[in-house]
Every structure is written in structure tokens, then in C-alpha cells.
Amino acid sequence: MWPPFVWRRAEERECHRVAFRVQARVMAMTSPLFSAIVLVLLVGVIGLLKWRLILAGFRGRDLTQTATPPGRVNEGFNSYGLHVLSPGGLSLFRGNSLGGRPITPRVTKEQRAEAFLRRILALTGATKVEGGYVLNVGKVQFQLRDRFIRRLQDPEDPKSPYEETCFYLVHNGMPKAEEIATALLHLSNNPELFDKWALQNGVAFKADGTMFDRCPLIGLR
């Protein structure tokens, strides 16, 4: 008769042996299956990558061959087919350096402002004269220079009386050309604004002649 602790040890050993055998069998069965799954997955991923690379190559060729005729710049659309606008509404991708075509120089805000001012000059009939701008509204002539306006009652008469005032935009930092364009639009639509600017220093007026009481610069000048 074996003592109980010896009998328990023998039983534990037998249990371990059985468990090890079962584990070994499971391992022997699953490891080839697991390897096969991993292999299939790897082959699948490699195949997918190859396919994507080939597809990307074809798409790139299609874009260069059909979307942009040779010698022409693809205006407005970048290589992703997106319409990207700069603050001035100009395409940022006009000169596509990736396509080997010449790069259009970047347009500065001052250049865009000048271009916009030319549009406003054409709209209002104003002209550029000796560094200033002349706007005729009825019989009255306004002469604008950097933040400075002169009003002539009779531009034909050199001895005609005139009034002068300074002006400024309530929102600072605008390019000079856009300040002039703003003043031209104001005066061509509402020439009476000149009197308000001249008589009420530091008070901002909207284009319709109403006072703008939320002027951020009130009290600063």
C-alpha cells in the first residue's frame, strides 16, 4: 500500500504527461495550418500592394496624357484633382513643378490688390494720373492718393475751390491698392460720403452712409 502523498504525486505526473501529449498533438495539428494561413495572408498582401502600384502607375500616365495637353498648364486642379484656391482665389498649383513645366511666379497680395484695383478702375471709370487716381462723379472730381482725397467742384477751372480730407479703413493692414479701390467704390456710389469723412473725424461710415459704431479704431486716432 502506497502512502497517500506518493499516490498523489504519481497521479499528478500522469496528469502532466497526458496534458503534454494532448498539447503536443494540438501543436502538431495546428502549426502547419497556422503557417499556411500566414503564408496565404502574406501572399495576399504582397499581391494587393503590387496591384495598387501598377494601378497608380496607370492613373499617373492617364493624368499626364489626357488631363493636360502637352505645353499647357493644368489650371485650377492639382495632381489629386482638387480645386485649390489661394486667399485671392488663384490656383496654388498653376505651375506644376512635378510635370517639369515652368513654374509661374507666386502672386503676392500686393499684386493681387493691384489687379483688383484695375478692375475697380474699369468699373468706376476712374483713371490713374501721376501716382494718384481721378474719379469723376457728375461734375465733381475726386483725386485720391494714399489715404488722402481732394474734391474739386469744377475740375475744368484751375482756380476752382476744393476741399481735402484724409481717410482710412477701419480694418488695418489692407494693401494700399485695396484701400484706394474701397474709397473709389464708396465715392462712385455715394459721393456725399466725402462730407461725412471731412466733417466727422474718426467716425467710420458704411458704404450706404450709415455710421458704423463698432469701429475697432475709434478712440485710437
Add this chain to the structure above:
Amino acid sequence: MNAKIVTFSSQGDSTLFEYDPATADMDEVNRVIAEYEAKTGAQPFDVATGERIEKITRAQNEVLMVHPIAGG
């Protein structure tokens, strides 16, 4: 072709937003414009004619928000 609302700013001319005039809710466009005017004092001008407009319609393709001017 999209219509756009532009304004002059310290960054030069900037597009505030664009919309399709054929399908856009013009009341919503005018509501946004009114909010912008309340905040900045800028009023809408039709860039095609150079004239100030009370209300933006589907006829306008480009609208410039013109900021207030002060004398001094």
C-alpha cells in the same frame, strides 16, 4: 460655375465663401452676409457693375464686401 463672396483684408483679397447660385439657399447666403456686415460694417457690392446691392440674388456671380471708411 460657383458664385463667390470676396472681401479686402490684410491678406489681400480673400474669398469668404463660395456657393452654387443655381441651388444655394439665397436666404441663407443673405443671412450670412448680414451677420458679416453686423460684425465688420462691410456692405455687398456687385463686382460686375461696381454698384452696392441691398440683397444678393442668383444673378450675382461675384460680390465684394466693402469695408467702412473713416475720415481723419
